[in-house]
Each structure stands twice: as C-alpha cells, then as structure tokens.
Amino acid sequence: MAWTRAAALAELTDGCPLLAIVGDEEVALYRVNGAVYATDDLCSHAEASLAEGDLRGYIIECPRHGGAFDIRTGEPKHFPAFSPIRTFPVKIEEGSIWIDTEA
C-alpha cells in the first residue's frame, strides 16, 4: 500500500478529467456522479494524454486516435485501443484525493 495525495477534491469536477502527477506516475482523475476514479494518464495505444480527452459517462476517449477505455476497469472499449490501462484504488480523506500507486 502506498497512498499518495494526488489532488484536492475541489479541483476535480464531474465529467472533467484532471491530470495529477503522483510520485513518478502520471495519473488521470475523473469524477462521475460524485465518485472518483483514477487510471494511467498515458493511452496504451500511442502515448497521448487521456486527461485531455472527452469523458462520456464512464468512458474516456483518447483525443489522439479515438480509442476509448472504461475508467472503472481500464478495459479498452473502442478501437484503436486494444490494450488495457491500469486503474488505481482511490480514497477521499479530508478533502483530498489519495491514490494507491502500488496496487
């Protein structure tokens, strides 16, 4: 377990992904219906930033080539993405978002 603070909860709005640098990792944070999710920021297809993509429901679309992933599981949902991305456990404590990067 390596819980690291990623961002203030207030910085993250529903439907608007946020890029957070957590230690050595680049993590994309999302908020859907009040719940917070975290995945790799780098798209597994071509190293673009998912935090710059469109979030529709639980699906994040990579801006580069249109590949898409489910933010809850990291599974690829649309071409040309075909490899999953990592997801990270999230906890909210005292108004901050914490990510477990060792999971």
Next chain:
Amino acid sequence: MATKPFVSDEYQYGFNDGDVGVLKFQRGLTRTTVENISRIKQEPPWMLDFRLHALDVFWKKPMPGWGANLKPLNFDDIVYYVKPSENQGRTWEDVPQAIKDTFERLGIPEAERKFLAGVSAQYESEVVYHSIRRDLQEKGIIFTDTDSALREYPEIFREYFGTIIPPEDNKFAALNSAVWSGGSFVYIPKGVKTDIPLQAYFRINSENMGQFERTLIIAEDDSFGHYVEGCTAPIYASESLHSAVVEIIVKDNARMRYTTVQNWAPNVYNLVTKRAVAYQNATMEWVDGNIGSKVTMKYPAVYLLGEGAKGMVLSIAVSGKGQHQDTGAKMIHAAPNTTSTVLSKSISQHGGKTTYRGLVHFAKNADAAKSNVKCDTLLLDDLSTSDTIPYSEVENANAEMEHEATVTRVSEEALFYLTSRGLSEEEATRMIVMGFIEPFTRELPMEFAVEMNRLIKFEMEGAIG
C-alpha cells in the same frame, strides 16, 4: 416547387431527381455539403449526426507530420460529392489522350473504357452481375453497395459501422466519415464459404470508384470470403483526392481475403485507412497492389485480437516519375499464439519513390506470438529512391519477431545471362521484374494476373537507362 428553400426539413424525404438536377455541389467542404449528402441519400438521423461529428473532427485534426508530401492538397478546391446518374457532361472527347492510349495498349474493351473514364456511369456487364447475385442470395450472402446496405440492413450496419475505424483515428478517416459515398457492404453468414471472389468490379455503379468509398465487411464464425476490387487500368479521375475507409471483421475460425489492385492516374492523392480485426483462430489476408497515383498512403492493418489469429499482408508498390508510394502494413498482436506475415515488394523507376512504413506490435499478452516481415525493393534506374522504415514494438518476452529488408538494383549478372540468350535488355529487365513480383501475382485471380503482366510490360517501357 423550385422556389422552396433547399435546406428545409421537408426535403428529408421524397426527393425527386428534378430537384437534384437543380442542386449543384460547389467546390469546398462546409456543414451544408455534408447535410446535403445525407439528405440526398435519405439517411436516418444517426448517420447525419455521425457525419457532422466527423466533420468537426476533420477540421480540428492537423495534417500528418510524416509520410508523403501532402502540401499541394487544397481542401477547398475539391468537389466532395457527385450524384452517380449525373453525367457531368463528360464525353469521350474530354478524356485525356494519355488515358485513351493506355486503354488501347492494355487492350481494354471499348465498353470498359467508357466506364473507367467516367464517361459512362454504367458498366455494361449486367448479365454477369445478375447471375452472380443469384448465387449469393441463395447462400444468404449480402453483397451490395454501402448506401443500399444502410437502407436495407440497418441493424447489422449500425452494429459494426465505424467501430473499427472511428472518425478520430486520423484526419482522412474523419473526412471519409463525413462525406463517404459508395463502397461495398459484405456480410457472410456463419459457416458459409464463398467459392467465387466477390468482385466489386461487376457492380453497376460508378460510385465504386468513388472518391470517398466506405467499405464494411463482416465474416461470421467459420465463414470464408474473398473480396476483389480495383483493376489494373488507370482510373481517370478529375478530382485529385481519394480517401477510402475499409473496415473488416473476421470472427472465430473465419477467413477473409481482400485483394486490391489499383492503378490511379498520376494526379491522384490516394489516402486510405484499411483495418481488419481477427478473432480466435481467424485469418485475414490483404493482397494489395498499388501502382500510379501522385501519392499513395496506405497501411493495411490487422489487429489480432483472438488467440491463434493470423494476419497476412502481401503487397507490391510500383512508383514512377513524380510519384510517391508510401505504403506498408501494421500488425498488432494482442492475443497469444498469433502470427503475422508481411511480404512487401516495391519497384521504383523513372525517378519514382517508394517508402515501406510498417509496424509490428506485440502487446503484453501476446505470448508465443510470431511475426515475419520481409521487404524488398528494386531500384530500376539512377533517379529512383526508396526508404524502408519498419517499426517494431515488443512488450512481451515470449514473442518472436523477424524482419528483413533488401534494396537492390537489377543484377548485372542476371541481365547478362538473359541477354546472352537472345533477349533484349528491355525484355530481360522485364523478366527479372516479373520474377521479383511473382509471389504477389501468384495470389491474384487469373484475369488480374494477366492484366498485371500486361501492365508491368507497359509501365516498364522506357524504364531502362
């Protein structure tokens, strides 16, 4: 009647040709252009939305920063849609002499010539076409043009359309998604195996050769199909941008082969996105011949998503004066025990340039995957150039990848051997070139192979020295 404003909802249904005759598509691409295309085709609202979304994506995306030189392309100077029955007033006299000469040399029959030159919208082989159709219908195979498929098989169509190549994939896929027209739709039911190639050539519609063809092929479990398109005669095109999209789904244990031989006239920018997905133990084969065009950028791809899937690309590219063929193959291994083979042969002559640009990617779960790529280039004269730029990305420790490429000129010894046996230097070179591309021509349906030989003979005239 003619006083009604064009852009009203009333025109969504019940267009008649008289009104269309009034409608003239200007050069350039606007939202209205896209709306009109959708209206003329009487498409359901979801397709219009899809097109408009793709248009936004097209405008946002930058031009690719790699590949051939696309700077001369002027998007404002292109007509994006031509209604097939409209003849544009082109007559046989309007066809450039060079094209007419080519048809003569290649022995293309009179009727075909008119069709290829865009003078006639109909290819008079109706009889042949109809008899093939009967066979297919009996097996449950659907083989029709994409516009008709959207109308007649909306559920299957919507399930697969745009799922393999989304508009965001690249700028030209976005363009095609906005203004697509024509192309083929093929559906092969479970367990059905076609014993004759499905030739787009025989469909009666000049939109086959359309600028923005969109093809969708679905091969259900255990099926087999062979789709053939193109022809070796140069396709005369007044519009210089052709951007097609081909999506293919090959399900478990099915096999699909897609053969193309295209010879575009030298003013054409031919930018194509072709991608197939292959599931468990499925096989996908691209047999791809590219001749002519000013610029071709085409990288047939197979995503091997199911265990044991196999992908193959067999391609040739022939590039002549002022031409650049930037082609290759992409093989994505995303499952264990998948195999891919790429054999690419390129010929550069008269100062032409060929580039092989390929990708082999082994994802983390591609255990025991294997890939073999071989690219050979023949430079026929001092002015021609060639680049070979293969990318391989290995993320799995148990996958095996091999890649080999050679670039050579016609060997002096081989030439000497043949000329000392009475062949002229031109004939000898031609024989060597035929030998060079034999692995490709061997895989073509017979009539294509015959035309291919004639074409090479013709292309090579003047290649020596």
Next chain:
Amino acid sequence: MNSVTAQKNPADVRHLLEQRFRDEPLWLAARRRELAEAYVEHPLPPRQRTPLKNRKLEQIPIFDAPASAAPLTWRDAGDEAHLRLVDGVEESRHLPATLTEQGVLLLSLAEAIRIAPQLVEQYLGSVIDERSDKFQALNGAFWQNGLFLYVPPRTEVTLPIAVTHAATAGLAGFFPRTLIIADRQSRVVVSERYLSAPGERSLVSAATEIIALDGASVQYGSIQQLAPSAETFSRRAGRVGRDARIDWNIGEFGGGLLVAEHQTILDQPGGQTSSLTVFFGGHHQHQDYTAESRHVAPHTGSNMVARGVMKDHARSVFTGVTDIKPGAVGTDGRQKEQTLMLSPHARADAIPSLLIEERDVYAAHSASAGPADRSAIFYLMGRGIPETEAIRLIVHGFLAPVIDSIPLQSLRDEVWEAVERKIRG
C-alpha cells in the same frame, strides 16, 4: 544565483561561463558563448518514444560547482598508455616515450588548447553540429575537459590507449568532450570508459568526434557504466577520409535515462565503417539508441550490428539508419539488430531503416527479437544447472559473437564484467 533558475536566462548562463572558464583563447570563449545561447533557446529534443518532459531535467543543478564527495575508485586495468579524468580534472596521464617522440599527442583537452591550439580550433565541432541540439549545445558551451588524441601521418600506435572519464557523486553536471584525429595513413586503437558514482541525479552530456584522414584506421571502443541516477545524452560522430576506416565497439550499460547516438559520415570514396553496439537494460532504465551511417561518396561500406538484452522493467528503442545519398554508387550498407527479452515487463522497440537515393547499391537490414530459447533452458536444467545459471549461459551465448569480435582484449574483458553485473542485478 541559483544554477537551476539560471538555466533559463542567457545572461546568467553567460555569467556562469565567464566565471568557470578563464584564460581561454578568444575563439574558444566566443564559441562557448554562442553555444550557451543555443542551449537556452533550444527546446527539449523531440523524441517520440522517449518523453523527456516528465524527467524534469531542468531541476538538476548542473551549473553548481561540484560538491565534495567520496573519491571514486574502479579496477585499474593497468593500461600503459592512458588518461584519467575525474570531475574534469586530469588525475593521471601516461604515454610511452617512443610514441611521444613520434609526435603522438595524448592530452587532456584543456591542455591541448595550450599545446596544440591550431589542431583543436581546426577540428573541434567539425563533425558534430552542436548548434542543432540542446544537449550538444550544452556540451559545446560547458565541456569541462576530456580527451585530445592526435596521431601523426603514417604513424602506427601499437599500444591501445585507454581513457577514463569519471564523475564523483558531487558532480551534478558532467560534460566530457573528446577529439580524436588520426592523420593520413595512421593507425590507432583507443577506448573510453565513462563512470559515475551513484547519488543525487546528474545530467551527463558527452560528445566524441573522430576524424580519420585518408587511409587512416581508428578502432574506437567505449564502455559506459554511469550510475542509475545519471540522465545521459551522448553523441559520437566520425568522419571517414578516402579509403580510411572507423570501427566502433560500444557497450552501454548504465544511466537511468540514456539517449545515445553514433554517426559515421562517409563522404570520401572508399571509406568504411563497422559498428557493434551491445546494450543491456535492467530495472527501469530507458535506453534510446541511434546508429547511423551516412553514405555520400562512392564505394563506401557500413556494417552496423547491435545486440541487446532486456530485463526487469527496462525499455529500449533502437533506431538504425543507413542513409545513402545520390551519387553514393557502389555503397554496401548493412544492419543487423537482435534483442533478447528476459522479462515480461520489458519492452524493446526497433526501427532499422534504409533511406536510399541511389540505385547502384546493396543495402539490407534485419532485426529480430525474442525470448530465451525455452528448450535450451530445459535442457540445461535437465543437466542439473539451476534456472538462473541456465539463463546466464544463454545470455552469454547470445552476446558472445558480438563481444568476442571486439579486438581489444581489455575492453572485451570489461564488457563481459559489465554483462555479468547486469545479469546478477
């Protein structure tokens, strides 16, 4: 002034230059100033598969004076002809009298400015265009010291020359510079080793230029074992004269980040080059190599071979470029690259490319990557050999054909030792 913030401001950088480099000839001071400006202006070099932004290189205090740190020791091979530099200071140098009498110059570069200024001025920067890249400009402006080697015409140096560039843990910015000139018909064997002590992060930017004049032959070896805390940019370039040759033997083992390049320019008829790169990535190393042969004149040849081993979470990118320009008739250009993958988390990308603008040539490349042969492992284990030992033997078998072809015995031995160390940890 804070050296980290100074990196963005040309005036501050100039000030640092003036403080650090005094009493240099005007031409050199002017050159450093010009390149310092280029360094500040250039953005990070765009490398598609090596994103540099997240490495936060701008946080390394490269302009700080070296902090005191434990001395660095390494196993001394006892080379007779040698030069040793630690933190840019010459610690030891020896050249047998017979060679000095023949006019061979083995000097630290700082010394060479005094003793052979015309040669340095003529050749420094003649092969590498330092203005074209941020980290080359950094080296060109701030190089502290390095190797200067000059071999006079028709002189054959029979003794191999060994050079060590070492950095202690207190040096945050390490910029070694090498200039090797082999005059007409001469022959020389020289190898460089690069070492640093682990500690805080450091930025290393190294540059080596080799000029082989007509008929000369240079056998160059290099073994790099920098600390994992070193973010390293290294460029080596050689220009081959008429009927001359440069043979490269390069072993890359260290550095947390390594962006390395070696390039040979064959712009005179009959020039030949061969290169052999051995790389071994472990832990989280990211190694981005480019090997390039540029054929400009007729009847030149190149043969680039690379073998790499990847384990743990390491990532490598290997780009081979055989570039044949119009007029380079009779070129024979070959590349062969092979990678052995030892772990499921490693990644290797290979881009062997041929850029050909001339018909009358022979060019070929091949690349392959794959796992250790499992049947070989099982066979060895069946003979009572533990799995780790079996893998070690296989790595040996994989690298032996290339390492054993390194002509210099002491370099060969060092490379094998480095390989053993990487296999173990």
